[in-house]
Structures are given as C-alpha cells and as structure tokens.
Amino acid sequence: MKKDRIRNFCIIAHIDHGKSTLADRLIENTGLLTSREMYDQVLDNMDIEKERGITIKSQAVRMVYKHKDGKEYILNLIDTPGHVDFSYEVSRSLAACDGAVLVVDAAQGVEAQTLANVYMAIDNDLEILPVINKIDLPAARPEYVIDEIENLIGIEAHHAPKISAKNRINIDEVLEKIVQYLPSPEDRSDLPARALIFDSKFDSYKGVIIYCRVMDGVIKLTDTINLMNTNKEYQIVEIGYLKPGGFIPATELTSGEVGYITASIKNVEDTRVGDTVTTVENKAKTPLPGYKEAVSMVFCGIYPADGSKYNVLKDALMKLKLNDAALMFEPESSAALGFGFRCGFLGLLHMEIIQERVEREFDLDIITTAPSVIYKITKTNGEVLNVDNPTNLPPISEIDFMEEPIAKAVIIVPSEYVGNIMELCQDRRGTFIHMEYIDDTRTKLDYELPLNEIIYDFFDALKSRSKGYASLDYEVLKYEKSKLVKMDILLNQEVIDALSFIVHESKAYSRGRRMAEKLKDQIPRHQFEIPVQAAIGGKIIARETVRAYRKDVIAKCYGGDISRKKKLLEKQKEGKKRMRQLGSVEVPQEAFMSVLKLDT
Amino acid sequence: MKSDLRIYIHIPFCKAKCNYCDFNSFAGMDYMFKPYFKSLISEIALYSNELRGRRIDSIFIGGGTPSHVDAQYIYEVLDCFKFDESAEVTIEVNPGAIGYRNFAQYRQMGINRISFGIQSFCDRILIYMGRVHNRSTAINNIHECKASGFDNINADLIFGYPKQSFENYEESLNVIKSLDIPHVSCYSLSLEEGTLLDNMVKKGVMPYPDEVLDRKMYDLSINSLQKANINQYEISNFARNGYECRHNIGYWNRDEYLGFGISAHSLFNETRYSNTDDIHHYISKLSKYEKPVVHCGKLTQDEIISEYIILKFRMNSGVDIANFKDEFGFDFEIRYEEKIEKLMLSGLIDKTSNTYSLTRLGMDVANKVFVEFI
Numbered sequence: 014m015k016k017d018r019i020r021n022f023c024i025i026a027h028i029d030h031g032k033s034t035l036a037d038r039l040i041e042n043t044g045l046l047t048s049r050e051m052y053d054q055v056l057d058n059m060d061i062e063k064e065r066g067i068t069i070k071s072q073a074v075r076m077v078y079k080h081k082d083g084k085e086y087i088l089n090l091i092d093t094p095g096h097v098d099f100s101y102e103v104s105r106s107l108a109a110c111d112g113a114v115l116v117v118d119a120a121q122g123v124e125a126q127t128l129a130n131v132y133m134a135i136d137n138d139l140e141i142l143p144v145i146n147k148i149d150l151p152a153a154r155p156e157y158v159i160d161e162i163e164n165l166i167g168i169e170a171h172h173a174p175k176i177s178a179k180n181r182i183n184i185d186e187v188l189e190k191i192v193q194y195l196p197s198p199e200d201r202s203d204l205p206a207r208a209l210i211f212d213s214k215f216d217s218y219k220g221v222i223i224y225c226r227v228m229d230g231v232i233k234l235t236d237t238i239n240l241m242n243t244n245k246e247y248q249i250v251e252i253g254y255l256k257p258g259g260f261i262p263a264t265e266l267t268s269g270e271v272g273y274i275t276a277s278i279k280n281v282e283d284t285r286v287g288d289t290v291t292t293v294e295n296k297a298k299t300p301l302p303g304y305k306e307a308v309s310m311v312f313c314g315i316y317p318a319d320g321s322k323y324n325v326l327k328d329a330l331m332k333l334k335l336n337d338a339a340l341m342f343e344p345e346s347s348a349a350l351g352f353g354f355r356c357g358f359l360g361l362l363h364m365e366i367i368q369e370r371v372e373r374e375f376d377l378d379i380i381t382t383a384p385s386v387i388y389k390i391t392k393t394n395g396e397v398l399n400v401d402n403p404t405n406l407p408p409i410s411e412i413d414f415m416e417e418p419i420a421k422a423v424i425i426v427p428s429e430y431v432g433n434i435m436e437l438c439q440d441r442r443g444t445f446i447h448m449e450y451i452d453d454t455r456t457k458l459d460y461e462l463p464l465n466e467i468i469y470d471f472f473d474a475l476k477s478r479s480k481g482y483a484s485l486d487y488e489v490l491k492y493e494k495s496k497l498v499k500m501d502i503l504l505n506q507e508v509i510d511a512l513s514f515i516v517h518e519s520k521a522y523s524r525g526r527r528m529a530e531k532l533k534d535q536i537p538r539h540q541f542e543i544p545v546q547a548a549i550g551g552k553i554i555a556r557e558t559v560r561a562y563r564k565d566v567i568a569k570c571y572g573g574d575i576s577r578k579k580k581l582l583e584k585q586k587e588g589k590k591r592m593r594q595l596g597s598v599e600v601p602q603e604a605f606m607s608v609l610k611l612d613t
Numbered sequence: 614m615k616s617d618l619r620i621y622i623h624i625p626f627c628k629a630k631c632n633y634c635d636f637n638s639f640a641g642m643d644y645m646f647k648p649y650f651k652s653l654i655s656e657i658a659l660y661s662n663e664l665r666g667r668r669i670d671s672i673f674i675g676g677g678t679p680s681h682v683d684a685q686y687i688y689e690v691l692d693c694f695k696f697d698e699s700a701e702v703t704i705e706v707n708p709g710a711i712g713y714r715n716f717a718q719y720r721q722m723g724i725n726r727i728s729f730g731i732q733s734f735c736d737r738i739l740i741y742m743g744r745v746h747n748r749s750t751a752i753n754n755i756h757e758c759k760a761s762g763f764d765n766i767n768a769d770l771i772f773g774y775p776k777q778s779f780e781n782y783e784e785s786l787n788v789i790k791s792l793d794i795p796h797v798s799c800y801s802l803s804l805e806e807g808t809l810l811d812n813m814v815k816k817g818v819m820p821y822p823d824e825v826l827d828r829k830m831y832d833l834s835i836n837s838l839q840k841a842n843i844n845q846y847e848i849s850n851f852a853r854n855g856y857e858c859r860h861n862i863g864y865w866n867r868d869e870y871l872g873f874g875i876s877a878h879s880l881f882n883e884t885r886y887s888n889t890d891d892i893h894h895y896i897s898k899l900s901k902y903e904k905p906v907v908h909c910g911k912l913t914q915d916e917i918i919s920e921y922i923i924l925k926f927r928m929n930s931g932v933d934i935a936n937f938k939d940e941f942g943f944d945f946e947i948r949y950e951e952k953i954e955k956l957m958l959s960g961l962i963d964k965t966s967n968t969y970s971l972t973r974l975g976m977d978v979a980n981k982v983f984v985e986f987i
Contacts, residue, residue: 540978563824564831566979568801568849570927572621572864572878575920576885576908582923582987585980 016200016269020191021089021226022142023106025134026116027124027484031146035116035178035187036074036092042184043076043088073212073224073271075254075261080192088191089255089271091211091226102212102339104133105287108303109211109226109271112140112195114187115162119145119153119175122161123451125425125484131166142194143173144187149180157452165451198269205297206230206290208266208274213284215335219251221278225290226271228301233265236292238276241300243283246293247276281335307339309357310418310489311364311384311468312401314345314511315371316353318378318593318602323352329375330354333367340367345402349511349595350380350605355402361468380593380602382511386464389416389492403513406499409550416492418464421446424475426483428456433478441466441474442517464489465497465515470610500525502532503546503553504598511605526555531607533557536600537588543598617670618663619863622653622690623874624679625892628710632743632813633771635805637876637890638677645892649874650686652899656873657693659904663871663881669694670868671701671860678730680706684718690873691722701859703728703767708754709746716761726858727758728767728798734785738777741819743809755792765856767796772834773827774802775810775819782830783837790841795856799834800849801827828977835973847928848976865924867917875905884911914941922986926962926979931970945969952985 026032076088091106107113113134117123134141143162145155155175162170174190176183208225216222232238234252239245253262254272266272278284285307289300317326327344334340341357358364361384368381390398390406393413400406422443426434428450435445438460447459462471467487475483498521502512512532516524525547532545536559543559567578592599626649627640639645657664672694679687687704696702703726704719719727733739734748746754758766768789772782789797802822804811813819838844838851845851847865850858863870871879872888875895879886886909889895898905912920918941925932937945946953953969956962961975961982975982 540981562978563828564801564977565981566801566848566977567983568803570848570864570924571861572619572870572872572880575864575880575924576878576887576910579920579923579987582980582983586984586987589984 017197018084019087019089019197019269020112020195021091021110021198021269021271022112022114022191022195023091023110023134024114024116025103025107025127025130026146027118027121027126027130030116030118030121030124030127031178032116033092035114035144035146035176035184036090038178038181038184039088039090039188040074040076042188043078073255075256075271078188078192080189086192087270088188089226091271102286103130104137104303105209106211107134107137107139108287108301109209110137110139111198112142112191114191114195115141115143115168116146116178117143117158117162119148119155119158120150122158122455123165123425125423125457125486128166128423128425128457129486131168140195141168142190143168143170145173145175146178148175149177149182161452201229201268202231204229204268206232206236206292206295207297207301208232208290209301210284210286210288210290212286213281213338215281216275219275219277221275221281221284223274223276223278223284223290224255224271225266225274227266227268229268229297230292230295231265231267232274232290232292233294234263236294238274239291239293239296240283240288241291241297242285242288245283247278249274249276251275282338285338307359309339309341309387309401310360310464311358311386313356313358313364313384314347314350314353314382314402315342315356315368316347316350316380316382316511318380318591320351322377325375325377326354326371326379329371329377330356332375333370337367339363347382347404347511349509350382350593353380357401361472378591378602380511380605382605383514384468385515386418386468388497388515391415403499403515404510406515409498414494415497417495417497418489419461419491419493420464420467420487421490422460422462422467422485422487424458424460424483424485425451426456426458426479428454430479430483431456431458434458434475434483437471437474437478438462441471442519461490462487463493463495463517465517498549500528501548502528503544503548504532504536504595504600505541505543506546507596507598508548509595509600521549522554525549528607529555529557531610532604533559535604535607536598537592538562539598541597616869618667619860619868619870620669620672620694621860621870621872621874621877622672622674622679623676623872623877624674624682624687625649625677625875626681627676627678628681628707628745629743630809632741632809633774633802633805635808636677639892642892646682646686648896649892650682650689652896652905653690653874654693655899655902656905657690659899659902660871660873664694669696669700671863672696672703673860674702674704674724676705678707678710679704680711680715684715684722687719687724688722691724696723698723698725701726701765703858703860705730706754707744707746708751709744711754713757716758716763720762725763726765726767727763729755729758729769731768731785731789732771733774733777733781734788735777735781738774738781741776742771742774752788752792755794764795766794767798767858768794769798769800770834771800771802772830773822773824775814775822777830779826779829779833783833786834786837790838790843795843795853796858797834797838797843797851798849799831799838799851801831831977832973845929848971848979862928865928867921867924883917884909919986923983926969926971926982926986929970931968933968935967949986956982956985 024032024036073091078086078088080086091109145158148155159170174183174186207229208227210223210225212224213221234249237246237248251262252274253260291297317323330342339359342354345355346352371377371379385401388400390400391413392411443460443462449457451457475485496518497515498518500514500516501508529545529547542561545557546553547555570578591602625638627638630640702724704724705728707730731751732742736747770785814821835845843851843853846857869881875892876890877888886906888905889907895905934945960972962969963972
C-alpha cells in the first residue's frame with residue numbers, strides 16, 4: 014500500500030458534540046457496514062458507554078474510501094475517549110495519528126474540553142480539520158462558530174464542512190476533506206521496527222490484543238516482538254487490520270499502518286498504552302517518546318456490602334483491570350467495613366465508571382468510601398509519606414507539614430454566570446489566574462484549584478451555578494503546602510474510620526457540622542439514642558443526635574392485613590440489607606459517600 | 614376429616630370517615646347498600662364448593678361499620694351460612710351508629726359477640742379522632758347491648774393519639790373495667806400515610822404522636838387490665854379467661870378462612886387470595902358471576918414457615934417448639950439458632966419451658982423480631 018493512500022486520524026470533540034455519531038456515519042458511508050447492520054455508536058461497545066454517551070476506551074477502525082479522484086484510500090480512525098480523566102490515553106491515541114477531525118457543535122461552540130483536546134493535538138503536530146456539526150439545530154450559528162474556532166484556537170476553519178452527523182447531512186464532504194487536508198504518513202519502512210501501542214485489551218481466546226500504529230519499519234507475522242518498556246518478548250500469533258467489531262488478518266503491518274497484534278500474551282499490564290513494540294529481527298535502539306505510567310489521582314476504598322463477597326469483588330477488580338491498566342487496587346481493611354480494596358483512579362469519572370461496572374457486570378453490592386487524593390506528609394523526623402487514605406495519616410504531633418495536589422483548571426462559562434463561578438472557585442480555595450472573553454457571550458476562566466476540592470462535588474456545583482452551561486477541564490499541576498486536618502466522625506462515641514476525611518482547616522467547622530447533619534438524616538432511628546459527632550484531633554466540633562425510637566410494631570394484624578403487613582416487613586428487611594453494622598449502629602451504604610454531597 | 618373454617622364478611626360503609634382511618638370504607642354511599650349486599654350474596658354462592666362439608670367455627674362481620682346498615686342486610690348474609698350456636702359470631706358496631714333494637718335483632722340471627730369501636734371515653738379526644746359518637750352514647754350503647762343478653766363484648770381503644778394524655782387514657786381503661794367488659798383491644802396509634810390525621814400532623818395542626826408516652830400507655834394497658842383479670846394474649850388484645858376471640862386467634866394460628874366483600878382476604882389450601890378494593894369493580898364482577906379476586910398466591914413452604922413464626926410471636930403463647938416440629942418436621946431452635954441467640958441477647962424474645970415468646974421490650978419493637986423471620 015502506497016503511503017499517500019493512508020490517512021490516520023482521530024476525532025476530537027467536547028462531550029455531546031457528536032463525535033461518536035460522526036464516527037458511525039463515516040463507517041456507514043464507506044460501506045463497511047450497511048445502515049441496517051449499524052446500530053448506534055458502533056465504537057462505543059460497553060453498555061455504560063452507550064448509556065452515558067461517552068467513550069471510555071480507545072477503539073480503532075479501518076475504512077476503505079473511494080475518493081472522487083477515482084483512487085481508494087485507507088482511512089484509519091482511532092476513536093479516543095473524550096473525558097479529561099482519560100487524557101493520557103487521548104494523548105497516546107493522538108500520537109498514533111497524523112491528523113485530527115475537530116468536531117464542534119454549531120450551537121454550543123468551543124468548550125473547555127475542545128480546547129484541551131485541540132492543544133493536545135497541536136502538541137502532537139497533528140493537522141486539524143474542523144467540522145461544524147449539528148447545523149440543522151434551530152440554534153445553530155455555524156459562521157459564528159467558525160469565527161470562534163479561528164479566533165480562539167487560531168486554526169483556519171473557513172473550509173470546515175458544515176454537517177449534521179445525526180441527520181446524515183454532508184458526511185461525504187468530511188471524507189473528501191480528510192483525504193484532501195489531512196496528511197498521509199511518511200514512508201519510514203526501511204527503519205528498524207517501532208509501533209506505538211494506543212490500546213490493548215484482553216480476549217479470553219486470543220489473550221491480549223495490542224492495538225498499534227506502526228511508526229517505523231515493518232512487523233511481519235513471523236516476527237517475535239519485543240515490548241521495549243518491559244523488555245518482554247513474544248512470538249506473534251496473528252497480525253492484521255481492524256474492522257468494526259472484528260479483525261482482518263494479514264501477513265505484515267508496515268510503517269504508517271494501523272492494526273493489531275496478538276502473541277498469546279497473558280497479562281494486559283505488559284502491553285501498556287504508550288509503550289513501543291519492536292521486533293527481535295529488526296530491533297530499534299530507542300523507544301518512541303512519551304511513554305508514561307498511568308498515574309492514579311483519586312483514591313477510594315471499595316468494600317463488598319456483604320463481607321463474604323470479598324473474593325467476588327477481588328475477582329471483579331482483576332477482570333476489570335485486564336482491560337483497564339489504569340485501574341490500581343490493593344487490599345486494605347477497615348475497622349468499620351472489614352476487608353476491601355484501596356483503588357486508584359485517573360479521576361472522578363473513572364472512579365464512577367469502575368464502581369458502576371463492578372455493580373453491574375458482576376452483580377455486586379459495594380460500599381465505596383469518600384474519595385481522597387494523595388497528600389504528601391512531611392513528618393517532624395524528616396520522613397515523607399504519601400497518604401491516600403485518611404486513616405493512614407500519622408498523629409498531628411508527628412506531622413511537620415502537609416502538601417496537597419493543586420490542579421490547573423480551565424472553565425468556560427457563559428459570561429452571565431462568571432460571578433457565580435468565581436464565587437464557587439473562591440469558596441473552593443481557588444487562586445484566580447486569568448480571565449479571557451472568548452466572545453461577547455462566553456468567558457474562559459483559569460484557576461488553580463486544590464484537587465481535594467474538585468473531587469468533592471465540584472462538577473455538580475459548577476453545573477448548578479451555571480444552569481448546566483459551564484465546562485471544566487483540569488490537570489494536576491503541582492503540590493503545595495496546605496493547612497489540612499483530618500476530620501473524624503464518631504457514631505455512638507466510636508470513631509468510624511471509613512467516614513474520616515481530610516479537609517482544609519478553614520472549612521473544617523462548616524464541613525464537620527454539615528456532615529453530622531447529613532448523617533443524622535441518613536442513619537435510621539435505633540432503639541437507643543445515637544450521638545453523631547465530628548471531631549478534629551479528639552476535639553468535638555459538631556454534634557447531632559439520632560433520636561431513639563420507642564416502638565416499631567404492627568399493632569393490628571388480622572386476616573386481611575397479613576399479606577399487606579408481610580410486604581411492609583419485607584420492605585423493612587430490604588432496607589436492612591443495605592445497612593452496614595458499625596459497632597452497635599446500622600448505617601446505610603449511601604452514608605459513606607455523604608461527604609460528597611455536603612453542598613447539595 | 615377437614616378442619617373447621619372461619620368466615621369474614623366485610624361491610625365497607627360508615628356514617629363518617631374517622632381522621633386516622635386508612636381502611637377501605639365509605640361514608641355517604643348508603644345508596645350502594647342494596648347492590649353491594651346483592652353482590653355479597655352472589656359471591657358467597659360462588660364458594661359453595663369450598664364451604665361444602667365444613668363446620669364453621671367463627672364468623673366475623675367487620676368493616677367499616679356493619680351496624681350502619683339495616684340489620685336485615687346482615688341477616689340475609691348470615692342466612693347464607695350453616696352454623697350453630699357453638700360458633701363464635703361477631704359483629705363490629707360503632708356507638709352512635711346502632712339502635713337499641715339492633716342488638717335484639719343481632720341475637721336473633723345468631724350473633725353472640727359484639728365488638729364496639731369505642732376508641733376513647735373522652736369527648737375531646739373523640740372529636741380529634743373524628744368519631745361520630747360521644748362518651749354517653751357509648752356507655753348507653755354498652756348497657757343496651759348487655760340488656761339484650763350479650764356478655765361476650767369487646768371494646769376497641771386507641772392510645773398514643775396526639776393530645777391524648779396519660780390520665781385521660783387511664784380513665785378510658787377504668788370505664789371499660791367498671792362496665793365489666795371481658796375483652797379489650799388496645800391499639801397503639803399508627804399514623805398512616807394519606808389520612809386526615811397524617812395531614813394534620815404534617816401541617817402542624819396536630820402534634821406528632823409521642824412515642825415515649827405511647828409506651829407508657831401500653832404498659833398501663835397491660836398492668837391495669839391485668840388487675841381486672843383481663844390478660845394480654847396478643848400484642849394488642851386482652852381478655853378474661855375464656856373470652857379470647859376465637860376468630861382472631863384463628864388468623865394467628867393460620868386456620869383456613871374465607872373472606873367475602875370488597876378488600877376481603879382468604880387463606881384457603883395454603884393460598885392467600887385478595888378481593889378487589891374497588892366497589893364498582895366488585896359489583897360488576899359479581900353481576901357476571903365471576904369471583905372478584907384480584908390476587909392469589911400459593912404460599913411456598915418457606916413463606917408458610919415465616920408466617921407461622923411471625924403470627925405465633927404476636928401471641929403471648931409464642932412459638933411452641935414441639936408444635937413447630939410437628940408442623941414442619943424440623944427443629945426451630947436448630948434452624949434459627951443464630952437469630953434466636955441474637956434476639957435473646959438483645960432482650961426481644963425469651964424462652965420459657967418449651968416456648969419462645971416476645972418480651973415486653975420485644976412487643977414494643979416486634980417488627981425487629983418479625984423481620985428476622987421474613
């Protein structure tokens with residue numbers, strides 16, 4: 014295959030701007046699948062992706078497109094996750110491309126994630142083809158959005174196809190312009206083999222399937238591959254191209270091509286995204302640049318609601334990890350919750366997705382503790398600790414100082430809500446950096462915000478203070494010294510370790526008070542009075558009381574009532590199942606997340 | 614040889630709806646008497662197979678307010694059944710919704726037990742409850758009842774009602790004792806969603822029921838009645854020896870019963886049936902000679918066991934280990950060892966010789982015990 018007939022590209026967009034729909038249309042229009050075979054959003058395979066309308070895992074597909082110049086082109090589309098949590102995967106996917114299609118909603122215009130993704134594409138030297146989507150919406154203003162792209166991002170946009178992916182308007186123009194405007198890969202077939210892994214997943218028959226873009230050289234079916242980061246070697250079993258939901262075996266992949274390799278690899282961790290594949294036969298000296306270990310940013314404890322299901326939970330996490338190398342977990346135990354796992358995630362969304370998948374795909378009831386970030390603790394003896402679980406915080410007397418991660422946050426918001434959002438950022442200990450008017454209706458705010466504040470319902474607060482219009486992108490920038498304290502929660506005079514959280518000194522009182530109020534409402538009445546207390550270093554700062562109940566009895570129960578009363582008792586029993594016995598107190602599972610909902 | 618059968622008949626009509634009531638009852642629908650009773654009689658006819666060859670040990674005519682309808686209607690219904698004077702036949706009556714002549718009529722048609730919806734002897738509380746009668750009507754009615762030859766009499770009382778004081782409940786109990794009534798049902802008020810009282814409480818027109826006071830009143834019921842030899846035999850029921858309600862004990866022993874009328878339930882052949890709640894649906898079904906059953910469910914063995922334990926625990930006689938083994942063929946104590954131990958430890962149940970029963974505390978929070986066995 015001549016290199017000038019190949020286009021490797023991705024589609025980047027803010028969530029809901031129509032990325033996956035456009036991908037579907039391209040696949041449909043190139044005849045890979047008839048529209049009858051198409052079901053919505055081919056590339057979003059997981060139920061959870063379809064439901065939430067987001068792409069979690071990268072996917073790739075190879076399309077054959079016959080251009081009006083009469084020649085056939087191979088278009089390799091590498092679908093990238095849209096969310097900031099997965100930005101590392103995005104950056105690796107982008108590195109596998111030569112160009113990017115930037116989808117912008119004709120009504121919404123440029124959003125925070127659009128910017129973040131575009132900058133990443135530019136960092137990877139990608140050529141960008143803007144596409145204005147949803148032009149058939151009544152609120153569409155394509156010309157305005159084109160100006161916005163040119164002014165705000167600084168790329169040429171007057172040639173952008175104006176389309177509606179949903180209603181199949183101008184899809185061919187996108188294909189045409191991909192060929193016309195996006196570059197073909199350079200021919201580097203004579204160099205030692207180097208391929209970039211942009212995704213890998215576990216298949217129970219084939220073992221790990223590596224998705225890669227060959228940058229240099231040729232990889233042949235008969236070769237033995239070497240994974241440069243781990244230096245592990247495997248004899249290739251199968252090599253070839255990708256099609257939606259399947260594979261096209263081939264004998265080799267050459268530079269510029271995108272495809273898959275299987276080699277009876279058992280452990281997906283050996284094939285981490287970003288690593289370089291070379292061959293023993295034609296070994297490269299240095300790996301491709303940019304490999305990074307996935308770094309967990311947010312941590313929480315996950316426990317089986319039913320303690321006897323520990324092994325089921327372990328199995329579930331191991332299975333999820335097979336396809337999600339960014340998921341970290343290690344066993345931990347809590348006095349309150351028994352045995353469980355400390356899990357590390359790329360971000361909040363990643364955390365939610367894993368929690369949801371565990372519950373859904375493995376039918377497990379779990380209790381998750383409040384999320385935490387990594388705090389750097391310098392002890393008075395000079396020792397430095399990384400603490401991701403409030404329980405592991407050393408006593409105050411041993412702490413010299415603490416540092417917390419600070420994120421650089423970009424918020425784009427309609428100008429009328431700027432006041433609200435600035436107030437919110439202020440309230441969340443944000444440092445104002447910069448403000449820029451994108452146009453006469455929208456403003457871009459740059460803040461430095463403690464990650465600790467972002468993980469506590471910041472998204473919800475942001476949305477509710479901007480009628481849902483504000484968009485956010487963040488990345489961790491640095492660690493800063495901070496006056497943090499550990500808040501303990503006592504139920505019936507006992508500290509419940511799983512409810513402890515770390516909070517900035519200035520907000521400790523109000524959070525402690527609200528936490529106690531919240532728990533008071535969530536904990537059902539018992540036969541005895543339950544004091545709910547919030548304490549810092551043994552000093553009680555807030556107290557609420559769950560009143561005791563004196564009766565819980567069906568006083569009247571005769572013939573006609575028996576079935577009805579049984580239902581009542583069954584309901585009571587169901588409620589009890591969702592309770593966790595902590596000492597003498599039964600606590601509903603939701604209570605463990607209540608620290609997240611103190612503002613709502 | 615088939616065991617005895619019990620019959621329940623539901624009369625949904627009332628003179629007025631009480632503030633706390635969430636039963637299926639109608640006020641101001643007297644024009645429905647005729648079609649309703651016609652349907653009731655048709656319904657009974659549809660059960661001739663089930664009734665055939667079975668001795669009836671008790672009949673309970675409940676409501677609503679059965680005394681609100683002409684006694685002739687009651688007579689026609691009772692006339693559908695074969696029973697003799699050994700059967701316990703109860704009718705619920707409400708003071709103020711019954712006339713002197715009615716008692717004699719009831720006796721004539723074979724009714725031998727009268728259950729009065731007294732609720733309280735305090736006029737102020739009766740107004741808060743939305744009852745149609747007052748103290749003196751109630752006392753007069755009870756005298757009339759006795760004069761008509763009834764001695765098997767029950768009085769229903771409610772305690773824990775908002776604004777009801779301890780003294781004023783105590784006084785009601787004293788009136789009962791002075792009237793020499795052999796059976797009392799004392800019900801702790803339960804605030805039911807959607808009732809007028811519930812609304813009033815939520816809107817702050819009436820105070821929330823005071824649970825601590827409620828339990829004091831419960832203690833008082835048990836102790837004060839005991840002094841008059843009226844002993845507790847179920848969570849809410851008290852009787853002099855020999856005056857316990859056979860019909861209700863039948864429910865708690867899971868005897869078979871057939872219920873007729875709207876919202877009536879049956880337990881027959883280990884299946885629970887419920888009739889429609891809708892009076893128009895009920896009448897239209899029966900006009901086509903179809904049973905008005907809207908739900909029926911054959912009980913599994915587990916459900917039977919669970920019902921057995923829960924219902925037995927309601928009674929002071931409790932769960933008899935030997936009887937349990939006879940019924941189900943396995944050992945109660947072994948099967949439920951963990952639960953029993955937990956409940957004993959928390960002081961909710963107790964063991965005396967061969968039975969387990971609720972403790973006084975267990976009666977306050979009986980649902981906690983029941984939930985363990987559901």
